[in-house]
Amino acid sequence: MSSNRxxxxxxxxxxxxxxxxxxxxxxxxxxxxxxxGTLLFSLLxxxxxxxxxxxxxxxxxxxxxPILFWTIFPATLFVLGFLCYLFPDAFRMYSMRLLK
Amino acid sequence: MExxxxxxxxxxxxxxxxxxxxxxxxxxxxxxPPQGFISKYILSVDHKVIGIQYTILSLVAAFVGMxxxxxxxxxxxxxxxxIPLLGMLAPNGAPGGQMTPEYYLSLMTMHGxxxxxxxxxxxxxxxxGNFMLPIQVGAxxxxxxxxxxxxxxxxxxxxxxxxxxxxxxxxPPLSGWTxxxxxxxxxxxxxxxxxxxxxxxxxxxxxxCIASLLGALNFIVTVLDLRTKGMKLSRxxxxxxxxxxxxxxSLLAFAVLLPTCLLLVLDRLGGTSFFIPGGLVFNxxxxxxxxxxxxxxxxxxxxxGHPEVYIIILPAFGIVSHILPTFIRKPLVGxxxxxxxxxxxVGTLSFVVWGHHMFVSxxxxxxxxxFSVPTLFITIxxxxxxxxxxxxxxxxxxxxxxxMLFSLGFISLFISxxxxxxxxxxxxxxxxxxxxxxxxxxxxxxxxxxxxxATFAGFYYWxxxxxxRMMNEKLGKWHFWLSFVGVYCVFMTMHLTGFAGAxxxxxxxxxxxxxxxxxxNRFISVAALLLGATQFVFLYNAIWSFFKGPKAPDNPxxxxxxxxxxxxxxxxDNFGGRQMIxxxxxxxxxGEASVMQTSAEASVAGT
Amino acid sequence: xxxPELTITPSAVVITPGHEVLMEASPYGVDKKKLGxxxxxxxxxxxxxxxxxxxxxxRIGTPVWGTPFGFSSIVNGMVMTAVLLSSSLTMLAAVRAxxxxxxxxxxxxxxxxxxxxxxxxxxxxxxxFKLIGEGWRLFYNPTGGAPQFGATFFSVTGLHLTHVVTGVxxxxxxxxxxxxxxxxxxxxxxxxxxxxxVDLVWMFVFPLMYLMNAH
Numbered sequence: 001m002s003s004n005r006x007x008x009x010x011x012x013x014x015x016x017x018x019x020x021x022x023x024x025x026x027x028x029x030x031x032x033x034x035x036x037g038t039l040l041f042s043l044l045x046x047x048x049x050x051x052x053x054x055x056x057x058x059x060x061x062x063x064x065x066p067i068l069f070w071t072i073f074p075a076t077l078f079v080l081g082f083l084c085y086l087f088p089d090a091f092r093m094y095s096m097r098l099l100k
Numbered sequence: 101m102e103x104x105x106x107x108x109x110x111x112x113x114x115x116x117x118x119x120x121x122x123x124x125x126x127x128x129x130x131x132x133p134p135q136g137f138i139s140k141y142i143l144s145v146d147h148k149v150i151g152i153q154y155t156i157l158s159l160v161a162a163f164v165g166m167x168x169x170x171x172x173x174x175x176x177x178x179x180x181x182x183i184p185l186l187g188m189l190a191p192n193g194a195p196g197g198q199m200t201p202e203y204y205l206s207l208m209t210m211h212g213x214x215x216x217x218x219x220x221x222x223x224x225x226x227x228x229g230n231f232m233l234p235i236q237v238g239a240x241x242x243x244x245x246x247x248x249x250x251x252x253x254x255x256x257x258x259x260x261x262x263x264x265x266x267x268x269x270x271x272p273p274l275s276g277w278t279x280x281x282x283x284x285x286x287x288x289x290x291x292x293x294x295x296x297x298x299x300x301x302x303x304x305x306x307x308x309c310i311a312s313l314l315g316a317l318n319f320i321v322t323v324l325d326l327r328t329k330g331m332k333l334s335r336x337x338x339x340x341x342x343x344x345x346x347x348x349x350s351l352l353a354f355a356v357l358l359p360t361c362l363l364l365v366l367d368r369l370g371g372t373s374f375f376i377p378g379g380l381v382f383n384x385x386x387x388x389x390x391x392x393x394x395x396x397x398x399x400x401x402x403x404x405g406h407p408e409v410y411i412i413i414l415p416a417f418g419i420v421s422h423i424l425p426t427f428i429r430k431p432l433v434g435x436x437x438x439x440x441x442x443x444x445x446v447g448t449l450s451f452v453v454w455g456h457h458m459f460v461s462x463x464x465x466x467x468x469x470x471f472s473v474p475t476l477f478i479t480i481x482x483x484x485x486x487x488x489x490x491x492x493x494x495x496x497x498x499x500x501x502x503x504m505l506f507s508l509g510f511i512s513l514f515i516s517x518x519x520x521x522x523x524x525x526x527x528x529x530x531x532x533x534x535x536x537x538x539x540x541x542x543x544x545x546x547x548x549x550x551x552x553x554a555t556f557a558g559f560y561y562w563x564x565x566x567x568x569r570m571m572n573e574k575l576g577k578w579h580f581w582l583s584f585v586g587v588y589c590v591f592m593t594m595h596l597t598g599f600a601g602a603x604x605x606x607x608x609x610x611x612x613x614x615x616x617x618x619x620x621n622r623f624i625s626v627a628a629l630l631l632g633a634t635q636f637v638f639l640y641n642a643i644w645s646f647f648k649g650p651k652a653p654d655n656p657x658x659x660x661x662x663x664x665x666x667x668x669x670x671x672x673d674n675f676g677g678r679q680m681i682x683x684x685x686x687x688x689x690x691g692e693a694s695v696m697q698t699s700a701e702a703s704v705a706g707t
Numbered sequence: 708x709x710x711p712e713l714t715i716t717p718s719a720v721v722i723t724p725g726h727e728v729l730m731e732a733s734p735y736g737v738d739k740k741k742l743g744x745x746x747x748x749x750x751x752x753x754x755x756x757x758x759x760x761x762x763x764x765x766r767i768g769t770p771v772w773g774t775p776f777g778f779s780s781i782v783n784g785m786v787m788t789a790v791l792l793s794s795s796l797t798m799l800a801a802v803r804a805x806x807x808x809x810x811x812x813x814x815x816x817x818x819x820x821x822x823x824x825x826x827x828x829x830x831x832x833x834x835x836f837k838l839i840g841e842g843w844r845l846f847y848n849p850t851g852g853a854p855q856f857g858a859t860f861f862s863v864t865g866l867h868l869t870h871v872v873t874g875v876x877x878x879x880x881x882x883x884x885x886x887x888x889x890x891x892x893x894x895x896x897x898x899x900x901x902x903x904x905v906d907l908v909w910m911f912v913f914p915l916m917y918l919m920n921a922h
Contacts, residue, residue, distance in 0.1 A: 005803060005806065009799075009800060009803065012796060012799050013796060016792055016793070016795070016796045019792055019910075020788070020789060020792060023785065023788050023789075023792075023913070024785075026913075026914050026918055027781060027785060027918065029918075030781070030918040030919075030921050031921070036919070039918075039919065040919060043914035043915070043918055043919065044914070044915075046914070047910050047911045047914050047915075050910045051907050051910055051911065054795075054903060054906065054907050054910065055907065058795055058799060058903045058906075059900055059903045059904070059907075064735070064736070064737065065734070065735055065736050067734055067735055068735050068737070068745065071735075071745075072745055072748070072749050075348070075352060075749050076749050076752050076753060076756075078352075078448075078451065079352050079355070079356070079451065079753045079756065080752075080753070080756045080760075082403075082451055082452055083356075083403065083756060083757065083760045084760075085399075085452075085455070085467060085470070085471075086396070086399045086400075086760055086764050087763070087764065087767065088464045088466065088467050089393075089395050089396075089399065089463055089464055089467065089764075089768075090393075090763070090764040090765075090767035090768045091767060091768075092464055092768075093393055093395070093764075093767070093768030094767060094768050094769070094770060097768070097770075098378075098379070238730075239730075240728075243739050243743065244739075244743060313747075313750050316746075316750075317743055317746045317747055317750070318743075320746050321739050321742050321743045321746065324733055324734060324735065324742060325733040325735075325739040325742060326730065326739070327730060327731040328728075328729070328730055328731065329729035329730055329731060330731070331731055332731065333734075351746065351749065351750045352749070352750065352753055354750070355749075355750040355751070355753035355754045355757070356753055356754070356757040358754050358757075359754055359757040359758045359761065360757070362862070362866075363758075363761060363862070366845065366858065366862060370845040370846065370858070371844070371845055371846035372845045372846055372854075372855070372857075372858035372862075373846065373854060373855060373858065374761065374765065374855070374858060389846075390854070391765075391769060391853055391854060391855050392765075392855070393764065393765070393768060396761060396764050396765070399764075400757060400761065403757075679728060679729055681729065
């Protein structure tokens with residue numbers, strides 16, 4: 001059976017603090033007058049980093065067998081990745097719409 | 101009746117009371133045999149009962165869906181005919197028995213919805229999968245039996261909601277099973293059935309999504325965690341592989357349909373404009389929505405919609421791959437790997453081709469190319485699978501029992517339908533063929549008929565195991581031949597009328613160029629009605645055999661997988677308290693000889 | 708069927724009382740409930756993903772979206788993030804306690820997690836009511852920007868809120884069963900996975916729905 005005891009509770013608290021720091025960075029970036037595209041990219045990258053840390057440590061995947069990692073990540077990222085095919089039509093909607 | 105494979109077996113009698121239902125393996129479901137009618141047959145958690153419940157649900161849904169198609173075809177061939185029954189059931193939609201054009205679309209919408217969801221997704225996957233999968237992997241039940249019961253009853257509620265659209269005064273929605281926005285999103289102003297009809301439809305589909313997601317979850321965990329000793333993944337029966345891969349595709353696809361339905365409901369009831377553009381006028385009324393994108397609906401719907409057709413066909417691939425070795429008495433060419441990896445390829449690629457439904461929708465033409473190429477690529481694993489089946493037939497001594505006939509029929513129908521796909525996969529030819537009856541013929545062949553023939557194959561194959569009695573072979577063969585000829589008459593002709601330009605979803609032939617097609621359409625309608633009548637042969641066979649068919653032995657077909665190593669029907673815990681240990685793969689056939697998966701004897705075939 | 712007559716293959720062995728059923732080991736090495744929860748999480752992640760993609764599509768396609776959230780909304784969002792993150796840590800504490808068989812401690816931490824989840828929901832609803840009071844609706848944007856703002860904001864955060872509330876209720880059920888001995892540490896761990904997932908979704912919802920819409 002797996003357990004969440006590979007790390008001490010204080011390590012987990014440290015991870016939590018780290019995640020909160022990342023949130024702080026995200027908020028800081030928001031107020032730095034970046035272009036929306038840059039801000040979006042930075043926020044998504046930081047959020048993905050947070051998510052990765054949460055999954056590996058808080059949800060314990062780092063200490064599970066690798067096959068669990070290789071099952072959940074490819075499947076989810078596959079769906080989310082190909083949903084990106086929607087975006088060319090979003091840009092067309094922006095440039096071709098009648099009511100601006 | 102086939103001779104059962106005679107191996108050296110010790111006969112031993114076991115009694116129920118002496119079987120300990122309490123087992124303590126890491127994954128085995130342990131529950132005592134149920135008592136009482138409600139626990140045994142209505143609210144059962146037993147996967148076998150649930151499988152039968154799903155099968156009965158899909159049978160009822162199939163006849164409802166067929167009846168809808170008969171009404172449609174009668175109207176198309178003889179528009180002036182009054183259908184009294186219809187007039188009684190739908191006084192608004194068919195006053196005096198004369199179908200209005202809107203009601204034609206409503207019937208078409210519910211035909212598609214009921215068939216695609218409650219028949220094609222339910223029967224081969226949930227019906228047979230629930231009954232057979234735990235037995236085939238050697239488990240006592242599914243991983244989560246109560247979740248399984250919930251899945252069925254939620255599906256049942258979904259079906260009731262779909263049927264409810266017929267009894268409300270406004271009738272069923274008329275936006276097609278695809279429910280494109282903005283027609284489906286603006287509400288009652290769009291036409292009859294677009295008020296509460298569409299709401300109920302959306303609710304029915306959302307409910308079905310949830311049931312499917314839970315079912316898929318159950319299948320996946322059962323295959324991964326509940327296999328008996330010796331049942332390595334390489335020894336899984338091919339039908340189990342089909343259900344397993346299908347469960348993954350189901351899980352990911354239905355997960356995206358759910359938000360699509362929710363957003364549609366929000367547009368309808370919440371006043372949002374996800375899918376409704378500005379400046380829309382319906383029936384002289386300017387709609388108060390703006391800023392939405394109908395294309396977004398199509399993208400989200402078809403992101404689910406295309407994997408859905410593979411969700412429908414993958415269990416059929418699995419069932420046919422499972423049945424074929426039994427009746428050709430040799431393993432499939434390439435063993436389990438080629439066919440399984442083809443199915444994985446098909447399932448994976450199915451997620452990246454959805455735009456081929458949208459070539460003429462106003463989608464970016466560059467995306468059209470991006471979708472067209474993988475659509476052509478996806479034929480490769482499909483063709484590999486077909487070639488495996490066809491090459492396996494070569495040089496074998498085929499036993500033409502009914503399950504085999506339907507499996508061969510499946511192969512034929514899938515090839516015929518698949519060839520039509522080449523024309524639809526490319527934007528150039530698709531811009532002509534889109535929304536013609538060519539498409540209708542194509543998807544009925546590949547999705548509807550193939551899956552139905554595979555379902556029939558499974559039904560004739562497993563009926564004895566499920567109910568303990570054999571179905572009648574003669575009636576089965578009549579059913580097959582009449583259906584086989586019938587489906588070609590109906591749907592191949594549709595390919596031809598489609599080439600000639602016959603538009604789908606039209607309730608009448610008013611354009612000049614379509615007038616010459618009326619005789620062809622009459623032919624299709626007559627054939628369709630005869631085809632429908634043929635299905636009563638099957639129904640009669642099934643019901644009569646259930647009550648009066650000859651008692652079935654444990655292994656009438658001489659097959660090798662675990663379901664044939666137990667009684668017909670199986671006992672409550674599937675194996676009568678025995679520890680099943682698997683020594684062989686599922687395709688140990690060599691002519692008359694075969695070795696059951698649980699047999700300790702040496703292999704006869706290369707697998 | 709009463710008493711079936713069974714023929715058995717020679718290799719099969721009869722399961723006698725107390726005899727453990729032999730099975731193939733799970734390739735994942737985890738309890739089936741946990742595997743089931745992971746599979747559910749994959750599908751739920753795709754559901755949230757589709758919602759967020761619809762939001763992204765709408766936003767890209769709309770010339771004037773508007774960024775109505777003032778600093779107080781962002782601060783509120785940060786507090787909510789901190790609350791949810793802490794609840795993840797307390798959930799972890801509960802799981803660890805249950806794995807050490809410290810039932811009382813586990814129950815305590817489960818209770819704290821439920822409390823923090825409720826605080827999150829309360830903060831969220833307070834913010835919703837404030838926005839609704841300012842005139843925001845699913846279909847109306849009082850600042851004059853895109854009406855889709857309300858639609859996407861309320862639907863995405865609403866779906867997340869539903870998951871939080873469901874999670875709190877589920878934790879209550881698990882805690883009750885755990886106290887009564889019907890559930891063990893594997894149930895607590897499985898519920899913990901769901902709770903962490905809810906937090907994980909918020910890690911994406913907060914930047915996309917709040918920070919991208921800040922002044």
